[in-house]
Amino acid sequence: MNWKAFLLGAAAGAAAAYAVNEAILENRDVSAQKVLSHARNQFKASGPISGSWIHMEALPFEKNGIEYRVYRGGITRQNPNSSDTGEQFEFVSDATTGTILEVVKL
Structure with missing residues (x-):
């Protein structure tokens, strides 16, 4: 062989392996x-959790003019000061970092 x-x-x-590795790392979500x-864990700090859900597919989302790919989810937390079914919250988290961007009480 020459x-x-x-x-x-x-x-x-080597160049192809490097390019593929960079492409994979760039698009990796939490x-x-x-x-x-x-x-x-964040909601547990202020009361026990009775239920939770998350949409498993990352969706586009815009906040303050910035585009994100996000997961949407929800939490039901028991209110220690009340005997009703609990408080419900929906949250939006950045799919790349996992940071909670928005919480809305329903």
Whole structure:
């Protein structure tokens, strides 16, 4: 085998591997389960949680002129000062970082 052909093939393979790796890392989202777990932990600080849900697909969302890919979810928290069924909240979390961007009490 010719050394020039070998080195050219190795360089092309390394460049392709680098490009694929960068493309994969750029588009990686936090899992919806991790986002839900983070939201549950944040809400647990102010009362027990009785239910939660999350939409598993990241959706487009705009806030203050900035575009995000987000997960939407909800939490039902028991209010320690009341005997009713609880308080319901919906949240929006950034799919890339897992940060909660918005919470709305229903």
